[in-house]
Amino acid sequence: MRIVALVLAVSAISLWLGLPVDTVKGVSASPAQALERGPVTANIDDSDLFFQNAIRAAGPQRDNSQRIEALLKRMTLEEKVGQMTQLAIGMIAKGRDQEIQIDPAKLDKAIVHYGVGSILNVAEQALTVDKWHEIINQIQETATRKTRLGIPVIYGIDSIHGANYVQGATLFPQEIGMAATWNPELMKRATEIAAMETRAAGIPWSFSPVLDIGRQPLWPRFYETFGEDPYLAKVMGVAFVRGMEGSDVGSQDHVATSLKHYMGYSFPLSGRDRTPAWIPENYLREYFLPTFDAAVKAGAHTVMVNSAEINGIPGHINRHILTDILRDELGFKGFVVSDWEDIKKLVTVWHVAATEKEATRMAIMAGIDMSMVPLDYSFSDHLIALVKEAAVPQSRIDEAVRRILKVKFELGLFENLMPNAALKSKIGLPESRQAALQAARESMTLLKAGIGRGALSQRSSDHSTRDRSEGRRGKRDVRSRHEDHTPGRNTFE
Numbered sequence: 001m002r003i004v005a006l007v008l009a010v011s012a013i014s015l016w017l018g019l020p021v022d023t024v025k026g027v028s029a030s031p032a033q034a035l036e037r038g039p040v041t042a043n044i045d046d047s048d049l050f051f052q053n054a055i056r057a058a059g060p061q062r063d064n065s066q067r068i069e070a071l072l073k074r075m076t077l078e079e080k081v082g083q084m085t086q087l088a089i090g091m092i093a094k095g096r097d098q099e100i101q102i103d104p105a106k107l108d109k110a111i112v113h114y115g116v117g118s119i120l121n122v123a124e125q126a127l128t129v130d131k132w133h134e135i136i137n138q139i140q141e142t143a144t145r146k147t148r149l150g151i152p153v154i155y156g157i158d159s160i161h162g163a164n165y166v167q168g169a170t171l172f173p174q175e176i177g178m179a180a181t182w183n184p185e186l187m188k189r190a191t192e193i194a195a196m197e198t199r200a201a202g203i204p205w206s207f208s209p210v211l212d213i214g215r216q217p218l219w220p221r222f223y224e225t226f227g228e229d230p231y232l233a234k235v236m237g238v239a240f241v242r243g244m245e246g247s248d249v250g251s252q253d254h255v256a257t258s259l260k261h262y263m264g265y266s267f268p269l270s271g272r273d274r275t276p277a278w279i280p281e282n283y284l285r286e287y288f289l290p291t292f293d294a295a296v297k298a299g300a301h302t303v304m305v306n307s308a309e310i311n312g313i314p315g316h317i318n319r320h321i322l323t324d325i326l327r328d329e330l331g332f333k334g335f336v337v338s339d340w341e342d343i344k345k346l347v348t349v350w351h352v353a354a355t356e357k358e359a360t361r362m363a364i365m366a367g368i369d370m371s372m373v374p375l376d377y378s379f380s381d382h383l384i385a386l387v388k389e390a391a392v393p394q395s396r397i398d399e400a401v402r403r404i405l406k407v408k409f410e411l412g413l414f415e416n417l418m419p420n421a422a423l424k425s426k427i428g429l430p431e432s433r434q435a436a437l438q439a440a441r442e443s444m445t446l447l448k449a450g451i452g453r454g455a456l457s458q459r460s461s462d463h464s465t466r467d468r469s470e471g472r473r474g475k476r477d478v479r480s481r482h483e484d485h486t487p488g489r490n491t492f493e
Helices: 002-017 031-037 047-056 065-074 077-083 104-113 129-145 175-180 184-200 230-245 281-288 290-297 319-329 356-366 378-388 394-410 421-426 430-442 458-475
Strands: 085-088 118-120 154-157 258-262 302-305 335-337
Touching (some): 047 184, 047 230, 047 290, 065 394, 077 085, 077 378, 077 394, 129 421, 154 394, 175 184, 175 230, 175 430, 184 230, 184 430, 230 281, 258 319, 281 290, 356 394
Parallel strands (some): 085 118, 118 154, 302 335
């Protein structure tokens, strides 16, 4: 927002000189300046107003409760547990990279015999849109034509900074770069493009955004976050959700989001990924909860769980986090999916269960609705046995499946489950690439080297660095409400 920066700078000088500020209010972007800047030219002068409008723009949800209940009544226990099961693409395919193909026998075992409700991932490489259409079509044809109830599969992929598993798609900076733009309107446009290109491949669900707060610099996934500030992160996170889901997630150019990794995942004590965190609840609520709270209010449809543990309790069995806070306090209505193999890791890593069957019981009763198993059928077998033994009540299974079916109905999968060939032309449009270029430019950040540090000399960099850092401080309203006011904090040293 160069123009906003100019207005603020001129206003500051005017106040210093005792001139009325009204004399500079008429500054606006010329067509040439707007063209130079990029396709997203809206100036966000009030980030809280943007935030509130983005939350309200979720739109009314369709009431599919009667259809859901009618379907639930017809489902067997095995069919219900199948809906709660997510497998990797390798479980239904053969070959790798661009040679990957659906294996009919494997597909029938997963979809027809086990009734699997969700598939995810690729085999090493991003696929062409034609290959995606081939794969999705075969999966959905089997689900709708060869099963008793014809419930569509929900396919999920990590469209984190664009549709990065679709060849030719538009890629944007990672979240830390998007946060450096201080531009939620640009963030929203980026995820509108990502959603359009993901849905064009026939995929209706993205495992994004990452709403973890970046307050542990040793953590190797820091770059996936919007940074350390809860206010900036929640505004950018809501912009991300609104761009992905739009006002109607069932439209052909939007996808469901998955808020991750709920919560506290990014603050491991050691800095290593998927390791324990010690976070007092008041700190958890002050810094780590606001991003998820805001995104739930914005209507996000799914949540993915913290793979590690907080204060000695693994995220996947933390009922306080998954049910008391997420459901009862935040009012989340979608479904909760585990992360990769994380029910198994309750036995192999966290040692809180003696067997995988017991781990399955603990996770489901804590609030997990779908297990990203994803490389065998153990979850289905164990959960069916647990229900038959009355170790898990049928009502809990119905609750989870009801949530999963709700998302599938809202995505329009029962009406429009096949990829739309007409959407292929929307991938990698010139205007989308211009938005990515704008994001790259606006994310650039000048680092300031202190005395005795870095390659820049203090004398030569003082004035230019100060000018740039002060301009950056003034040019966007999206700023910290928990700001550390240490002198020099707003410069990057």
